[in-house]
Amino acid sequence: MQLPPFQALVDAHAGDLHRFLVAALGADADDCFQDVMITALRGYPTLRDDRNLRGWLFTIAASRIVDVHRGRARRAAPVAEVPDTSTPTDAAPVDDAELWHAVRRLPPMQRAAVLQRYLLDLPFRDIGAALGCSEAAARQNVRAGLARLRLDPTLVEDDA
Amino acid sequence: MTPTPPTPVDVLRAGPPAEPGAGLEHALERFRRAAQSEGLLDVAWASVDSPVGALVVAATPQGLVCVSWELDDALDELARRVSPRVLEAPARLDGVRRQLDEYFAGRRRRFEVPVDWTLVAGFRREVLQVLSAEVPYGATATYGELARRVGNPRASRAVGSAMATNPLPIVVPCHRVLRAGGSLGNYSGRGGADTKRWLLGFEGAIPAR
Numbered sequence: 001m002q003l004p005p006f007q008a009l010v011d012a013h014a015g016d017l018h019r020f021l022v023a024a025l026g027a028d029a030d031d032c033f034q035d036v037m038i039t040a041l042r043g044y045p046t047l048r049d050d051r052n053l054r055g056w057l058f059t060i061a062a063s064r065i066v067d068v069h070r071g072r073a074r075r076a077a078p079v080a081e082v083p084d085t086s087t088p089t090d091a092a093p094v095d096d097a098e099l100w101h102a103v104r105r106l107p108p109m110q111r112a113a114v115l116q117r118y119l120l121d122l123p124f125r126d127i128g129a130a131l132g133c134s135e136a137a138a139r140q141n142v143r144a145g146l147a148r149l150r151l152d153p154t155l156v157e158d159d160a
Numbered sequence: 161m162t163p164t165p166p167t168p169v170d171v172l173r174a175g176p177p178a179e180p181g182a183g184l185e186h187a188l189e190r191f192r193r194a195a196q197s198e199g200l201l202d203v204a205w206a207s208v209d210s211p212v213g214a215l216v217v218a219a220t221p222q223g224l225v226c227v228s229w230e231l232d233d234a235l236d237e238l239a240r241r242v243s244p245r246v247l248e249a250p251a252r253l254d255g256v257r258r259q260l261d262e263y264f265a266g267r268r269r270r271f272e273v274p275v276d277w278t279l280v281a282g283f284r285r286e287v288l289q290v291l292s293a294e295v296p297y298g299a300t301a302t303y304g305e306l307a308r309r310v311g312n313p314r315a316s317r318a319v320g321s322a323m324a325t326n327p328l329p330i331v332v333p334c335h336r337v338l339r340a341g342g343s344l345g346n347y348s349g350r351g352g353a354d355t356k357r358w359l360l361g362f363e364g365a366i367p368a369r
Contacts, residue, residue, distance in 0.1 A: 002239070002240055003239060003244040004236070004239060004244070005203075005235040005236065005238065005239040005244060005246035006239075006244055006245050006246050006247055007205070007235060007246050007247055007248055008235075010188070010247070010248075014184065014187075014188060015184055018184045018187055019175055022175070022176060022178070023175055023176050026176070030186075030187050030190070033187045033191070034187070034190055034191055034194055037191045037194075037195075038191070038194055038195065038198060038200065041195055041200045041245055041247070042198070042200055044244055044245060045243060045244050045245060096171050096176075096177075097177075099168055099171055099172075100171075100176045100177075103172070103176075114172065115172070118169060118172035118173045119172060119173065119175050121173070149168070151168050151169065
């Protein structure tokens with residue numbers, strides 16, 4: 001197996017990765033992008049399989065997003081009553097800013113699946129590959145994410 | 161008639177509003193600097209415009225490793241033979257880019273950059289090093305003369321292959337090596353013999369056309 005120059009991976013996937021992280025994290029996206037790209041560059045020469053470089057990159061991204069959230073949780077000041085962000089709010093998001101805010105509070109797998117499906121327009125097979133789950137689980141995560149966003153889960157098309 | 165408002169899914173497809181100062185170019189520039197400071201930039205490359213066509217130049221931490229007219233082929237070869245950590249990072253090539261600009265502006269007669277000879281070994285490397293050291297701007301040598309200078313007078317064909325596979329054309333001046341009898345011979349860079357003739361005319365080694 002011959003790895004392509006890392007530049008080829010940058011040219012093909014860095015733009016989508018950046019869009020994905022901005023959508024998932026907002027202001028923390030740039031730091032996370034650095035972290036993901038440096039991790040990828042460091043590990044690249046020892047990669048054994050070059051058939052899914054995009055999936056590999058997005059898998060690193062998914063795990064870094066979880067780290068960012070752990071960091072935020074640690075930084076957050078303690079409050080008397082912890083809001084339970086794992087349950088959907090009653091009302092569907094009314095404007096775009098609110099929708100993005102809600103997206104960024106989705107559980108990581110659901111958020112990654114929703115963004116890869118719509119923002120990056122990927123088929124469920126590729127989403128599963130990037131998230132390390134089956135195609136069916138990828139579809140289920142998109143469905144669950146939409147439900148939590150109070151969007152109609154029947155919007156999930158069978159595939160792209 | 162009012163247009164249909166975008167659905168939430170349209171909003172997801174369109175992506176979030178841009179974060180200030182968080183564009184992709186800015187992020188990639190930061191990444192290049194981080195790669196450099198973490199010691200992960202095994203091969204840095206940049207493009208250079210020149211009168212003989214657009215060139216790609218590439219360097220390792222040891223020095224200039226490749227000059228080429230063929231971007232994709234050059235990057236593939238570097239990934240295969242040096243390291244797959246190949247990244248566009250023009251700042252790392254500032255020295256050689258400036259010297260090439262000076263050369264093509266007629267203000268520089270020799271290149272003074274550290275060279276990484278990784279892509280060429282053995283006899284070929286030896287020939288290219290002798291060529292660099294002993295055939296200056298404005299001069300020429302024949303394949304046979306160069307063979308004699310490396311102490312192997314019967315090796316003019318091998319000298320020819322060393323020129324044909326020179327990984328650092330222009331900087332290591334294989335264009336200054338001609339056939340016996342004064343005909344130009346081949347040139348493996350883009351434009352072939354025309355580029356060779358242009359370079360020799362530019363250096364004043366043959367009458368410029």
